Amino acid sequence: MTTSRTRAMMLLGLAFGLGLFAGGAGMAVAARSGKVEIDRRGTSNRGGGPGWMRELGLNDTQRDSIMGIYRRDGQGVDSLMRSIRPQTDSLYDLIRPEVDARRAETRREVRLLLTPIQQERYDSMVQAYDAERQKMREQSRSGQGGPRANR
Numbered sequence: 001m002t003t004s005r006t007r008a009m010m011l012l013g014l015a016f017g018l019g020l021f022a023g024g025a026g027m028a029v030a031a032r033s034g035k036v037e038i039d040r041r042g043t044s045n046r047g048g049g050p051g052w053m054r055e056l057g058l059n060d061t062q063r064d065s066i067m068g069i070y071r072r073d074g075q076g077v078d079s080l081m082r083s084i085r086p087q088t089d090s091l092y093d094l095i096r097p098e099v100d101a102r103r104a105e106t107r108r109e110v111r112l113l114l115t116p117i118q119q120e121r122y123d124s125m126v127q128a129y130d131a132e133r134q135k136m137r138e139q140s141r142s143g144q145g146g147p148r149a150n151r
Contacts, residue, residue: 014091017084089141 053063092099107126111119 010091011095014088014095017088018092085140 053066058066111122114122
């Protein structure tokens with residue numbers, strides 16, 4: 001394989017991994033907000049489990065057994081994700097300068113459309129977002145996990 005083809009495949013893999021991570025993080029935030037009930041593993045006990053479990057009319061034993069299966073599956077997926085984390089981190093490190101440059105340019109363009117007061121609020125929001133993203137990155141790299149770690 002050529003160097004450019006290898007790099008393209010690595011970037012494709014990274015994009016896929018980041019998409020999975022971002023999707024999972026979005027689902028976790030939505031579920032935690034209480035506005036949406038999202039839980040593919042059946043770990044929510046609110047109202048007797050996920051909607052599909054209620055629709056099946058499961059008894060307590062069935063529901064508990066099924067939820068155990070989904071929890072076990074979740075642990076397996078988490079283990080797989082931890083095993084590829086070093087590779088995805090190193091791939092992301094390769095493209096981080098370009099990602100950061102694009103993010104900075106986007107923010108600069110947005111700021112041009114805002115009033116001075118809006119710019120201050122926007123800068124504050126961006127700073128809080130960056131701090132949260134940095135905190136999640138540090139937790140992930142230290143083995144404490146990301147948004148799914150405290151389930």
